[in-house]
């Protein structure tokens with residue numbers, strides 16, 4: 001018997017409201033829901049393959065334990081938890097709490113919206129501050145810059161009303177990330193363009209999004225800081241900024257004006273290789289056409305100066321007054337998150353929580369940051385002997401070997417650990433090095449709530465959707481017969497139980513302030529995942545019970561939320577003149593961006609529509625026969641290198657080399673290689689590049705060129721050489 005059910009797609013962070021066809025307890029197909037008020041029928045190739053990923057023959061249905069000979073044997077999950085808890089206790093006793101670290105990757109949050117709350121509770125309960133996540137190898141500058149600049153206690157101007165959008169190195173039509181709402185971005189953009197939106201895109205590649213822009217600047221990669229400085233300079237020079245707003249809420253504008261002075265359009269045009277007139281035009285269009293915000297993505301964040309880049313974006317948005325004002329309606333108030341009051345007032349910088357606070361790392365003078373603990377330093381923390389050395393890592397829904405910068409060091413670190421536990425649904429590259437691989441349920445086997453999507457709305461300026469939407473889905477299918485799999489969070493719960501510690505669950509708050517205190521979880525009888533969802537949504541604007549009444553997802557506009565007036569006597573002001581940032585900017589003005597002559601190309605990052613980082617690469621419906629990540633080059637570069645599409649090459653940085661398969665991309669600037677990350681395995685499998693792809697993370701060194709605040713190394717704009725390679 002076949003039935004159809006509404007659910008939340010959890011194959012990426014976008015959480016599309018989709019429909020699953022289920023026959024005899026097996027998911028058959030997944031498609032968009034044309035009646036969904038927000039996603040409007042959208043379902044990408046990854047979502048369409050959710051049923052196939054459920055049935056994938058490579059899926060792990062039993063947890064695995066590595067045997068002395070290196071092979072893996074199935075182990076009952078309860079026994080795995082017994083053994084892991086015992087080893088953790090031993091490590092705690094002999095090495096202390098700092099020896100135990102967790103890493104939460106993308107699927108830790110995509111697959112289960114309450115997972116983060118339990119992992120944090122676990123770390124707190126055992127006394128470890130060594131919780132890491134993929135945020136700090138993504139766009140950590142967003143958080144650090146907010147702390148250095150300050151913010152606005154109401155949302156930024158919203159895409160739903162925007163007349164202009166400036167996208168710096170993000171490609172929302174493929175990534176469903178920032179710049180255009182992640183809910184059916186193609187349709188959102190088409191509607192906005194029809195309404196008269198001016199879209200400005202800055203990207204060295206004429207990306208899917210850039211192709212729809214009114215202005216596309218196609219600069220050299222890594223020049224975004226200089227470009228933003230030039231835009232700010234033009235706006236201040238021509239007095240196109242919002243002087244009233246600036247007077248009332250922003251400090252440091254004169255210092256900023258001085259610091260951007262050397263970044264004349266002509267000079268920046270030369271170094272970035274764009275037309276000076278286009279820079280001036282972009283500045284004028286952005287400044288004259290509010291509302292609308294500027295947003296950056298991973299490409300420019302990974303090109304060297306994540307914090308400074310994001311700081312300048314805040315400067316640009318704020319001098320143009322791109323924050324919601326008193327009396328305006330908040331487009332996306334929290335639904336399952338806690339309500340916050342929106343006020344038309346500036347939040348001053350909180351520099352003491354920007355970087356360098358809390359837990360110190362033993363390398364590169366790094367410490368905790370507003371974006372979290374620097375993941376790029378975790379491999380060193382594992383490798384470096386001495387007090388505080390990390391000896392056990394629980395890696396959850398992430399894939400360090402595929403995704404962390406400096407793959408060779410990461411592999412070494414994973415092998416050095418006393419205990420590596422990988423929580424996964426398959427034998428990923430990291431699982432293959434783990435002592436235990438904990439097999440977890442497929443999302444369709446678990447209930448879900450759209451809290452992850454709400455987090456996205458709160459994540460940064462220019463992210464989010466267009467309405468206060470929420471959805472709940474029950475578990476729709478049972479795991480396949482004979483499977484021994486658990487909900488992810490039950491693993492941390494099971495460890496806590498065995499280690500005799502109490503977990504305290506915090507409700508999810510996007511503002512940092514909790515209206516309701518953490519709640520103790522029953523450590524004898526585990527609650528159901530639905531009960532856990534109740535715990536993390538306590539105090540929400542809309543009760544979970546209400547959301548559950550609308551299985552197809554719904555918009556919850558009532559009660560509407562409006563931006564309140566500034567509090568009487570409020571003195572807070574944002575700061576565009578942070579001394580450290582402006583010194584960094586001056587340094588960028590002096591740097592010589594040209595690289596070593598023997599590394600004439602630049603490798604830049606990109607995303608592929610059909611996979612999420614390393615997820616989905618082994619699913620035939622997703623790879624459709626192309627089981628690798630092509631190295632895209634401009635056709636004239638290929639011709640000059642005497643290469644044809646499909647040829648094999650060595651791509652070498654000053655740190656390491658990988659093997660790639662070249663492909664034509666007419667949309668690229670010359671001199672670039674554009675490649676997706678998180679493919680391939682270790683060097684011993686490089687010759688299988690056509691079967692498994694290549695790992696661009698290996699080209700990055702984590703200790704030579706890194707951002708000093710967050711530890712983020714250069715993961716785009718990497719100087720490389722390319723030479724033909726004959727593979728047997």
Ligand SMILES: Nc1nc2c(c(=O)[nH]1)N[C@H]1C(S)=C(S)[C@@H](COP(=O)(O)OP(=O)(O)OC[C@H]3O[C@@H](n4cnc5c(=O)[nH]c(N)nc54)[C@H](O)[C@@H]3O)O[C@H]1N2
Pocket residue numbers: 104105106107108111134135137138139298302396397398399400402403404405423424425426428440441442443488605606612613614615677678696697715
């Ligand atoms: N060179 C380079 N490196 C990069 C980037 C780049 O652009 N260039 N991008 C960076 C960015 S932005 C990020 S966010 C990181 C991503 O870094 P990670 O999050 O570490 O990498 P993913 O490949 O997303 O890892 C997802 C893991 O979850 C597993 N998985 C799949 N489905 C499920 C499930 O249902 N449940 C659970 N529990 N697990 C599941 C997968 O098998 C895989 O092992 O990579 C970063 N690394």
Ligand SMILES: Nc1nc2c(c(=O)[nH]1)N[C@H]1C(S)=C(S)[C@@H](COP(=O)(O)OP(=O)(O)OC[C@H]3O[C@@H](n4cnc5c(=O)[nH]c(N)nc54)[C@H](O)[C@@H]3O)O[C@H]1N2
Pocket residue numbers: 012106138168169170171172174175176177178202203204205207220221222223224296297298299300303604605606607608609610611612613674716717
């Ligand atoms: N289909 C799909 N969706 C995904 C993912 C995926 O793997 N596949 N990954 C998810 C993750 S973890 C994240 S963080 C988001 C990221 O979402 P985005 O940040 O939008 O990432 P990309 O789509 O890679 O777009 C980055 C763009 O930056 C450009 N670029 C590279 N270097 C530079 C530079 O130096 N300057 C400028 N101006 N541009 C540059 C690239 O050409 C590319 O078009 O996507 C998420 N969504």
Ligand code: SF4
Pocket residue numbers: 009010011012013014015016042043044045046047048176
């Ligand atoms: S965009 Fe993400 S959530 Fe939407 S269908 Fe694709 S994978 Fe699923």
Ligand SMILES: [Mo]
Pocket residue numbers: 134138
């Ligand atoms: Mo990411």
